[in-house]
Amino acid sequence: MGTVVLGTGSCLPGKILTNVDLESIVETNDEWIRSRTGIEERRIAGKGEYTYKIAADAAKKALAAAGVSASEIGLVVLGTISSHMLMPSSACFVQNEIGAVNAFSYDLNAACSGFLYGLDLADKYIKDDHSMKVLVIGAETLSGRLDWKDRNTCILFADGAGAAVCGYSESDRGVIGSKLLSDGSLWKLLHMHAPKSYNPDLLVEENDGTFIQMEGKEVFKHAVRAMEDSVRGLLKKENVDLDSIDIFIPHQANIRILNNLIDRLKVPRSKVFINVSKYGNTSAASIPIALDEANSSGMISKGDTVLFCSFGGGFTWGATLIKW
Ligand code: UT7
Numbered sequence: 001m002g003t004v005v006l007g008t009g010s011c012l013p014g015k016i017l018t019n020v021d022l023e024s025i026v027e028t029n030d031e032w033i034r035s036r037t038g039i040e041e042r043r044i045a046g047k048g049e050y051t052y053k054i055a056a057d058a059a060k061k062a063l064a065a066a067g068v069s070a071s072e073i074g075l076v077v078l079g080t081i082s083s084h085m086l087m088p089s090s091a092c093f094v095q096n097e098i099g100a101v102n103a104f105s106y107d108l109n110a111a112c113s114g115f116l117y118g119l120d121l122a123d124k125y126i127k128d129d130h131s132m133k134v135l136v137i138g139a140e141t142l143s144g145r146l147d148w149k150d151r152n153t154c155i156l157f158a159d160g161a162g163a164a165v166c167g168y169s170e171s172d173r174g175v176i177g178s179k180l181l182s183d184g185s186l187w188k189l190l191h192m193h194a195p196k197s198y199n200p201d202l203l204v205e206e207n208d209g210t211f212i213q214m215e216g217k218e219v220f221k222h223a224v225r226a227m228e229d230s231v232r233g234l235l236k237k238e239n240v241d242l243d244s245i246d247i248f249i250p251h252q253a254n255i256r257i258l259n260n261l262i263d264r265l266k267v268p269r270s271k272v273f274i275n276v277s278k279y280g281n282t283s284a285a286s287i288p289i290a291l292d293e294a295n296s297s298g299m300i301s302k303g304d305t306v307l308f309c310s311f312g313g314g315f316t317w318g319a320t321l322i323k324w
Contacts, residue, residue: 002174003123003166006068006133008294009061010162011054012279013043019155027119033155038255042158042280045141050084052093055139056159058288059098065296070098072133073165074101076105077121079114079138079284081192081313082145083107094137100203103135112251112312114138114284115162116178116320119308122166123175123216131169137163138284145192147211156254157212158280162288173303173323179234180318188223189215190313201261212313223311224260226289230319231265231309238321246324247260247305249294251311252286261309273299276285283312300324 007145018041019030033039044234045054055078078091085093085286090107110117115138122134139161146154166175193207227250235242248271250258255276262272282289287308302324309319 001170001172002168003126004164004169005169005176005324007062007064007066007160007291008164008288008295009058010289011061011158012289013045013049013054014158015044015046016041017044022155025148026154028151029269034258036321037156038276039155039280040277041192043160044143045159047139049141050086051080051082051139051141051161052097053166054092054141054159055080055090055137055163056094056217058139058161058163059094059137062163063098064164065313068133068165068167070100070296071076071102073100073103073135073158074132075104075116075122075125075134076100077108077134079110079118080140081111081283082140082142089252100135101224110312111314112253112281112286113180113310113314113316113318114179115287116308116310116318117180119166119175119320120178120180121165126166126168130215133165133167135163135165136288137161138286138288140283142212142283145211147209152216153212153214155285156256156281158282159160160279160282160285160289162285162292164288164291176321176323177234177238177319178239178320179230179237181226181230182314183314184314185314186315189218189222190315191311212243218315221258222315223257224264226315226317227261227309227311227319228264230317231307234319234321240321242267244305245307247294247300248272248307249287249290250309252279253288
C-alpha cells in the first residue's frame with residue numbers, strides 16, 4: 001500500500017547541439033567531451049520553449065499515460081532552477097497550461113535533486129490523503145543559465161523535462177522510502193547567483209552573473225561519495241538488499257561519475273539506466289526523463305524494485321526506492 005507512479009512523460013526540445021557544434025563556440029573538442037563526460041549531444045530550448053512549456057508538455061504525456069485528467073491533480077510540484085520568471089512559479093504556469101484547476105502548485109529548488117525531493121513530498125501528501133494525485137515534474141532550460149564562454153560548464157548542462165503522475169494504491173506496491181540530505185556549507189562549489197539586488201545593501205559582491213559556476217573536480221568527488229552513501233544508507237534503513245534492485249536510475253551527471261558510482265556499489269551495469277550521451281546533464285529533469293525512457297521502453301515491470309539517486313547544487317543529494 002502506498003504511493004505509486006501512475007504514468008510518466010518527458011519532453012526534449014527539438015534543437016540538438018552536438019559536441020562538434022560546441023567546437024565553434026568554445027575551445028573544446030568532441031573527443032575531450034566524450035571521454036570526460038560521456039556526452040555526445042544535448043538538447044537546447046528554442047523560441048518560446050520556456051521551462052514551464054516543456055514541463056507542461058511532459059506533464060500532459062504523463063497524464064495521458066496515467067489515464068488521469070488534469071482536473072484530478074491536487075498538487076503540481078516542479079523541481080527547477082531555470083524558470084523564466086521568479087514569480088509566479090513555473091508550477092503555476094504549468095497548472096494553467098494543462099488546466100489543473102483543482103491543484104495548488106509550487107516550484108522546488110533542490111537543483112539536480114529536485115525530482116527526488118518532489119517525489120518525497122508527493123509520497124507524504126498522498127499518504128496523508130489517499131485521494132490525492134500529485135504531478136511531480138523536473139524541468140530545466142539551463143542553456144539560458146550558462147556562460148557560453150565557460151567550457152567547464154557549457155559542455156555539460158542542457159535542457160529537458162520529465163514528469164510523473166503519482167497516486168495511491170492499495171496493492172503492495174509503492175514508494176518504499178527515501179533518504180534525502182543537503183549540505184549548505186559547500187554551496188560555492190556549484191552555484192548560480194540571483195539577479196542583482198536593487199537594494200544596494202543586499203548586493204552580493206561576487207555576483208558576476210546569473211549563470212552556473214562550478215568547481216568540477218570537487219563536485220565530482222563529493223557527488224560520487226554522497227550518492228554512494230545515500231544509496232547504502234537507504235538500503236540499510238529499508239532493509240533492502242542491493243541484489244534485489246531490478247533497475248537503478250541515477251541522476252545523469254556524467255559518465256565518469258556514474259562509472260565510479262557503479263563500481264563502488266558493485267551494481268551490474270545491465271541494471272543501470274544511462275542516457276547521458278544523448279541529453280547531457282539536465283539537472284532536475286535528468287531522473288524523470290530517464291525514468292520515462294526506461295518505463296516507456298518496457299524496461300520496468302510491475303513489482304520491480306527501482307532505485308534512484310541524485311546529487312546537485314546546495315549540495316543536495318539523496319536516494320529513493322519504489323516497488324513499481
Ligand atoms: O549534477 C552535478 C553537476 N556537476 C557535475 O557533474 C560535474 C562534475 N565534474 C566533472 O564532470 C569534471 O570535473 C569536468 C567534466 C567538468 C571536467 O573534467 P576534469 O577531468 O575534472 O577536467 P579539469 O577541469 O581538471 O581539466 C583538465 C584539463 C585542463 O587542461 P590542463 O590544465 O590539464 O592543460 C582543462 O583546461 O582539461 C581542460 N579542459 C578542457 N579541454 C577541452 C577543461 N574543460 C575542457 C573542455 N574541453 N570543455
